[in-house]
Amino acid sequence: MRCASLAIFVTIALRIANPGTVEQGNPGTTLSFIHQHRYAMGTVFDVAIYHESRAEAARAAGAALDEIVRLDRVLSNFKADSDLADLLRRGRTDYVAVEPSLYDVLREAQSFSRLSNGRFDVTIAPLVGVWTLAASNGRDPSDADIARARRCVGYEKIEMAAPDRIRLASDCVEIDLGGIGKGYAVDRGIEILSKAGIRHATISAGGSSIAAVGTPPGRQGWPVSVGTEGASHPISLTLRDASISTSSQTGSSDAGLRGPIVDPRTAAPAESRTTIGVIAPRATVSDALSTTLLMMSREESRTLLARFDGVTAYWISPDGRLESSAPEPR
Amino acid sequence: MMCSARSVVSRSACFALVLLVCSTRLALAEVFVRWDLNQVPSPQSLGISTLVVRGANGKTIKAALARGYRVYVEADAAKPGPAPAGASMAGVIAPKHGAKWPHVRTNWVTKNKDVLQVTGRSSQPWIENNAALIRILQAGAPNATPVVTYDWQPITLSDADEGPSLEDYLVAIAESGSFGGDLVLPLHERFQKRLLAGEPDARAEWTEIKRYLEFYSWDLVNRYRPIANIGVVAAQPMVWFEAMNLMARHNLPFAIIPPDKLNEAGLENLKLVIVLDKPIGQALAALDAFGRKGGKVRTVDKALSDPNAFALEMRKLLGADDRVIDIWNGITVLTAPYAAHEGGTVLVTALNYAHQPLPVQLRVKGTFSVVHYESPEDGVSLLSPQHRNGYTEFVLPALRVGGRVFLGQTGRMDR
Numbered sequence: 001m002r003c004a005s006l007a008i009f010v011t012i013a014l015r016i017a018n019p020g021t022v023e024q025g026n027p028g029t030t031l032s033f034i035h036q037h038r039y040a041m042g043t044v045f046d047v048a049i050y051h052e053s054r055a056e057a058a059r060a061a062g063a064a065l066d067e068i069v070r071l072d073r074v075l076s077n078f079k080a081d082s083d084l085a086d087l088l089r090r091g092r093t094d095y096v097a098v099e100p101s102l103y104d105v106l107r108e109a110q111s112f113s114r115l116s117n118g119r120f121d122v123t124i125a126p127l128v129g130v131w132t133l134a135a136s137n138g139r140d141p142s143d144a145d146i147a148r149a150r151r152c153v154g155y156e157k158i159e160m161a162a163p164d165r166i167r168l169a170s171d172c173v174e175i176d177l178g179g180i181g182k183g184y185a186v187d188r189g190i191e192i193l194s195k196a197g198i199r200h201a202t203i204s205a206g207g208s209s210i211a212a213v214g215t216p217p218g219r220q221g222w223p224v225s226v227g228t229e230g231a232s233h234p235i236s237l238t239l240r241d242a243s244i245s246t247s248s249q250t251g252s253s254d255a256g257l258r259g260p261i262v263d264p265r266t267a268a269p270a271e272s273r274t275t276i277g278v279i280a281p282r283a284t285v286s287d288a289l290s291t292t293l294l295m296m297s298r299e300e301s302r303t304l305l306a307r308f309d310g311v312t313a314y315w316i317s318p319d320g321r322l323e324s325s326a327p328e329p330r
Numbered sequence: 331m332m333c334s335a336r337s338v339v340s341r342s343a344c345f346a347l348v349l350l351v352c353s354t355r356l357a358l359a360e361v362f363v364r365w366d367l368n369q370v371p372s373p374q375s376l377g378i379s380t381l382v383v384r385g386a387n388g389k390t391i392k393a394a395l396a397r398g399y400r401v402y403v404e405a406d407a408a409k410p411g412p413a414p415a416g417a418s419m420a421g422v423i424a425p426k427h428g429a430k431w432p433h434v435r436t437n438w439v440t441k442n443k444d445v446l447q448v449t450g451r452s453s454q455p456w457i458e459n460n461a462a463l464i465r466i467l468q469a470g471a472p473n474a475t476p477v478v479t480y481d482w483q484p485i486t487l488s489d490a491d492e493g494p495s496l497e498d499y500l501v502a503i504a505e506s507g508s509f510g511g512d513l514v515l516p517l518h519e520r521f522q523k524r525l526l527a528g529e530p531d532a533r534a535e536w537t538e539i540k541r542y543l544e545f546y547s548w549d550l551v552n553r554y555r556p557i558a559n560i561g562v563v564a565a566q567p568m569v570w571f572e573a574m575n576l577m578a579r580h581n582l583p584f585a586i587i588p589p590d591k592l593n594e595a596g597l598e599n600l601k602l603v604i605v606l607d608k609p610i611g612q613a614l615a616a617l618d619a620f621g622r623k624g625g626k627v628r629t630v631d632k633a634l635s636d637p638n639a640f641a642l643e644m645r646k647l648l649g650a651d652d653r654v655i656d657i658w659n660g661i662t663v664l665t666a667p668y669a670a671h672e673g674g675t676v677l678v679t680a681l682n683y684a685h686q687p688l689p690v691q692l693r694v695k696g697t698f699s700v701v702h703y704e705s706p707e708d709g710v711s712l713l714s715p716q717h718r719n720g721y722t723e724f725v726l727p728a729l730r731v732g733g734r735v736f737l738g739q740t741g742r743m744d745r
Contacts, residue, residue: 035489037434037436037485038684038686039434039455039661039662039684039686042454042455042661043454043455044434044435044436044455044684046436046447069686078658078659079659079689081689136646202447204447204449206455207447207448207449207450208449208450209449210447210449222447223447224447224448224449225447225448225449226448226449226450244449245449246449246450248450275450277449
């Protein structure tokens with residue numbers, strides 16, 4: 001375990017998924033830089049690429065962002081015509097075939113739910129709704145309200161049959177992919193860039209999940225600053241062939257003063273004031289874990305983290321102290 | 331502010347003329363294209379007849395006049411230069427400062443082609459927009475249409491090389507046309523060169539820009555008046571700019587009331603009055619009377635530390651039943667509601683700053699049987715309204731950048 005004050009500028013070079021030598025590019029080769037951004041999933045996705053061909057980079061960035069926008073139409077629980085909305089309409093009586101990406105992300109979500117003993121749960125929305133409504137009226141929800149909502153929550157209510165069929169074993173279960181969807185979209189974007197031959201790129205989902213391929217020319221990694229409210233100095237990381245996701249219960253009053261992340265175990269908003277950063281080989285993993293760890297003690301967190309390869313978690317307290325799950329450097 | 335003038339022979343004469351005739355200028359709300367290069371394409375090739383040229387660009391002014399354009403000279407206090415003697419120009423434009431090229435801000439920090447990303451909880455996209463500024467300028471000079479302009483500030487590093495994208499131009503034009511301000515639209519130097527060279531891609535982009543210029547060349551200001559049921563009492567509105575900026579961001583239309591103009595009649599149609607600068611005397615009595623009749627009053631005693639939280643608080647205080655307009659699935663969309671000076675037609679302009687097709691659900695106060703939608707991309711269509719609790723609800727099928735909705739009654743729609 002490592003603790004450090006944020007007053008000290010911490011730089012951590014990450015070599016998780018691909019700990020090879022840093023690519024510097026061919027001497028004399030100038031890489032063009034492309035930066036595109038687009039709105040999806042309620043935030044702005046950014047793509048940055050260094051590449052030999054500007055036109056190829058622009059096409060790849062456009063294709064990655066197109067896929068992210070498409071995934072928004074598939075996974076959105078706000079859009080009435082999304083594939084997810086269709087599942088919620090038609091999937092309560094029998095198994096229905098769903099769009100492959102929706103099946104894929106729900107399969108991943110189920111996996112995280114099982115590994116975390118239900119702390120990560122994409123069916124938590126009814127409980128969030130109860131707390132949001134109560135907060136808007138300046139009170140806590142009643143026990144009866146919570147009990148009613150709880151009846152609709154539980155990841156096991158989503159029944160899946162490979163390769164693409166899903167049934168919802170509840171008349172009131174809802175699905176909100178907010179804790180995993182952006183990370184999944186980032187991974188899909190990175191996949192498209194890689195297939196297009198891009199070797200130096202990064203994709204960011206509004207800052208909450210960021211993934212990097214390779215490094216910028218002449219650098220050890222992509223610089224990332226972990227933002228925390230109230231911290232006078234941010235934590236600086238360099239990201240290479242890995243992703244980082246950040247979650248916190250503070251910084252939003254959308255679901256009342258206590259924050260928008262509700263713990264399925266207690267049926268109440270997580271009490272944490274800590275900002276969690278998780279670095280993982282894939283953004284789907286870092287996104288889901290950063291949300292989950294917010295509801296867990298350090299001990300529970302370390303038990304869960306031990307089930308994943310190449311994952312490091314950071315806990316940043318409101319007073320700016322940093323704790324890492326990575327072993328002390330010798 | 332823009333003023334007509336027949337002949338301008340010197341900078342000082344020009345400004346004197348501005349002062350003399352500006353009060354007579356008819357408000358229109360237009361977008362004027364600014365050209366900077368010495369070489370000017372023909373009006374036929376651009377398909378427009380008016381250009382704005384900076385006052386210091388004497389050669390460009392001459393070239394534009396020689397081409398047959400109506401030329402407005404943009405007054406540039408920072409780099410004054412003599413206007414060509416004897417030249418016949420349409421007038422002088424003096425845009426207001428403080429406007430920004432509208433866009434959705436990314437959370438990236440980019441410097442010297444280096445990228446620093448900031449990770450944190452994703453939050454609602456920040457939209458740089460000029461809606462509040464235009465309302466403030468309108469309040470300061472009710473008989474004149476405010477004119478704004480802005481320099482290009484790259485949103486991404488790629489933009490720094492390329493200049494504004496087509497969509498950046500379209501958003502700028504749509505914003506001006508949506509909120510009722512005049513805009514001097516600067517064309518990036520690289521784009522001007524591409525147009526002069528007749529590059530097919532540049533021509534195609536210009537065709538799209540021209541379509542937007544034509545769509546928004548309408549008499550918004552003279553035919554419609556903004557609807558607002560929130561009054562903001564402020565002697566110096568720019569001091570409270572961020573509060574109004576965030577209210578506009580959350581689609582809370584407001585009217586600015588100078589404290590010395592506050593009276594009972596002026597408060598009749600309001601539901602909420604936000605007092606930023608306290609009135610005195612009769613005005614204070616009018617405010618008390620408003621409160622006694624059930625109007626909501628929120629007095630702000632000190633500088634706002636969190637204007638966003640304040641705007642959300644005002645939205646909540648106004649209440650769901652008293653909002654003029656509500657939006658779902660449109661987090662990057664700003665709207666502006668208007669009422670026709672004659673007849674009962676309500677107009678709502680909608681602008682998607684993310685410039686990508688978005689189905690947007692709107693709820694507008696009032697029961698309207700006809701909902702007529704038009705956009706530069708999709709032309710004209712009739713939407714199917716639903717009526718609930720005194721509101722009319724409908725969905726804009728794919729708002730790419732800008733569009734406008736006319737709401738009225740069967741047989742009595744006035745566009």
